[in-house]
Amino acid sequence: MEHTLAAMPTERRPGCPFDPPKELVEARAQSPISRLAFPDGHQGWLVTGYDLVRSVLADPRFSSRKELMKHHPLVDFGDIEVPPAPPGEFLLMDDPQHARYRKPLVGRFTVRRMRLLTERVEQVTAEHLDAMAQAGPTADLVTAFAKPVPAVMICELLGVPYEDRGRFQENVDKFMNGETGEEELIAAYTAVQEYLAELVAAKRANPTDDVLSELTDSDLTDEELRGMALILLAAGLDTTTNMLALGTFALLRNPGRLAALRAEPERAVEELLRYLSVAKTFQRTALEDVELGGHTIKAGTAVVLSYHTANRDPERFTDPHTLDLGRQEGGHLAFGHGIHQCLGQQLARVEMRVAFTALFERFPTLRLAVPAEQVALRPETADIYGVKSLPVTWLD
């Protein structure tokens, strides 16, 4: 018997900003895989169970190619032709095209390289906490801290002058916030493309000590470099920002936070990643008929993967809806799995470990400045979940 969901849910339960929509949790309880009706009439699938999500991500018969993603789980785009991903935008490609772009980047994002950045992350974090303290005792944690810290780091790594952030940061936000209209979205994308074209030309003319400059010494074209830079900026800015902001919100409700962050910061960060899963859903398309969880997924069918629900699967995690900062179980899917597994995960881990620890050491009395229900959450239409702002205050 197939379990069916008539639509992808768009609301979280009031008072439960950190939990997946209840329809998804209920769907998983019924079956790790359900039929899903898309707004354009397509009958696709929704995978919510940990083991099945992981197996789809490891299976090359499920594609990430953009041109195959004709159906959106929340929006009816009608019968449109979707073009392939532009050169360099490898998140939406399969191997071998995907590997052409990912391979030259892998060595630049290793655990060792990212750990070497720790001191710089500490400096940047301290500078922003100083500024917050001076301007306080209230702040919007998003603009004062969660946005600038990852932005400075990804800019320095890529070789994007931080002073130029006005030319891309707000535009990248527009891609990700789930509230931007079509026309504005195209304008934002074009503006970022123009900026990146200038940047790539500048790096070719005057290479500096950064990832983008290093990549100019290869057979990658300017167009390809632009696409790669776009993916790194888009993936590196919004995800970490939302983990820091939503993570702070979740930590503020957890009285043992400072002790847990002091004792085992790595574990606390992994648990926040699992519990919050801000990159909540991704999609694949079956390239051929595939047997999955007792069903046949027909070639060309869309498969929505709920990473968040998989990370709350009681068959994989004990007491999955509890934020247990000392949790011993690893293996969450918050960074995905398989060939597209997050390239920036070691950078994100260093940033979160340093930033959360320093924030709560510096402001031990930090608390929300508004009732929790008034914190403005991103809509489910946003690719990355989080808060729009997080008003906080502390005792001076």
Ligand code: HEM
């Ligand atoms: C806590 C923060 C982050 C989270 C939760 C996150 C999550 C993810 C997830 C789930 C994927 C896999 C997408 C899929 O399955 O199709 C992914 C891919 C990716 N992420 Fe992250 N990410 C984070 C931070 C970063 C940072 C800081 C960077 C920048 C360096 C980055 C760069 C990328 C890239 C380039 C990909 C595409 C990899 C590929 O297609 O091979 N991410 N990320």
